[in-house]
Amino acid sequence: MSLEIDDTRAWGPPYAKPTLGKHTTGPGESAYYLAVNRNKKSVGLSFAHPAGVDILHRLVRECDVLVENYLPGSLAKYAMDYETVSNINPSLIYASITGYGQTGPYRDRAGYDVMVEAELGLMHITGERNGPPVKVGVAVTDLTTGLYTSNAIIAALLGRIKSGKGQHIDASLSDCQVATLANIASSALISGEKDSGRWGTSHPSIVPYKAFKTSDGDILLGGGNDRLYGILCTKVGKQEWIIDERFKTNAQRVKNRDVLEQLIENETRKKTTHEWLEILEGCGMPYAAINDIQTTLKHEHVLARKMVQEVDHPTCGPMKLVNTPIKYSVSTPGIRTPPPTLGQHTDEILKDTIGMSEEDIDNLRSEGVVA
Structure with missing residues (x-):
């Protein structure tokens, strides 16, 4: 089981139940939320309250993986830092995803995809040959960081099979952005030259x-x-x-x-x-x-590969989502459940995973610990 700790501000209307925290996101953020949260369950929990921290610690005992994206050191005051929870569950894989990592001069800076694209080379090499630098059309550094992190988690789980021990994964947008400069970075390191600049849709060394x-x-x-x-x-x-x-x-x-x-x-x-x-x-x-996006999503090959799947959302009704891209010879992954509303599964998780009674849950809800 995996545990993901998110700030409630990441849950934007109209898909959320704004019971904890202040919701400041708009439709774009809500669409982003829908795109990445299928097959998950949601517990609405205030870990500013000691009883909330106790629940998180009890969940940690049952988890294989914990993923968080707070600034370095931020979770220590809630006793949810790696040092604390690894003592509770020494086999836990704890993945921290930040803008600039747990170390280095920028460790305390908030990191956003577009800022990292700008500062660490991607924006400079993106755009038309004689035009200004531009950002990529999707938050590609966010996405690649998630992919690098998921690979790291799988590697850590495989390592745990041999050692029996968990570990702390330090993943950052900045490091992943530098890594995905790939051959452009290698060329610059070898040549010592600045870079080849922007090429738009052209190839720098192949014509046409x-x-x-x-x-x-x-x-x-x-x-x-x-x-x-x-x-x-x-x-x-x-x-x-x-x-x-x-x-x-x-x-x-x-x-x-x-x-x-x-x-x-x-x-x-x-x-x-x-x-x-x-x-x-x-x-x-x-x-x-x-092609534009609508044409892409209606493309015959995209549909033949079942890359668009319709699910029934409890609040929004039927909706279409992008499916998982990987196909297996035996396993059949897909969208099992729609993205949850905030706190949709609080009672289910607290009852089934850590054995709390309905009375205990009701008391915590009345105190504002859970939602």
Whole structure:
């Protein structure tokens, strides 16, 4: 069992029951909440109250994993820091997710995805070639940090099988952002150069490999080698470009990038995106329409892969959510339960997991300890 400690301000209306804390989030935050909290159960609990801390400690005894995202040291005053709870349950895997980690000069700074994108390189390399830096369209650093942390938790659980001991995982947005600079970071470390800047949809060393305008949208074309470049030329009806001395090799195409890309776009603008998709079907060259989100969620391949699932929410009624992306040969993961309202499962968890009576729960609720 896993225990996740969240501030009630993360539970935005209209999907929450605002019984504890002040709710300041809006529809965007509520949608974010819905996106990441399916298959979870919610206990509304005030751990500013000693009885609330006692409940958390009793839950810790039953848990394999605890995940928290408070500033370093913040939970010590509630006796929910790693040192305290690891004494209660030495096999516990305790994962702390923060903006800048448990150590370092920025450890006490609040961390938000967009700030980390800006400060640690991602925003600088994102955007059009001659345009300003921009943030990624989703909170990608939040997401990658969650993925790194889940991998770390699994590794720690496997380690516990051998050692019998838990451990504290220190995960931060900043570290994960630096890690996901990947080949860009490696190139800069090796070359000593600043970086290659922003490239939009283009590839810095392969031409043609970018998005081109059509008569009604955009299409991404990947002529990644001489053979694929030849297919592109044939499909746009310009076979003469294959033997053009300016474009015969990738090195020459990179040198004459602006000329070739403009020539290609002059052709792609003559047809709709759908027409180009039909022309390119089965050609063997990588290509893709650039779709908006609604088109993506209705895409035939997305639906065939069951990436959209409808569930019945107790407050909102039927709603569609993005499904888990991983398929297994035996297991069948999916959305078992919709995202809970705040405190929806308080009675269930306190009764079934730590054996509290209805009378005890009612008394705690009257005192404002649980909701």
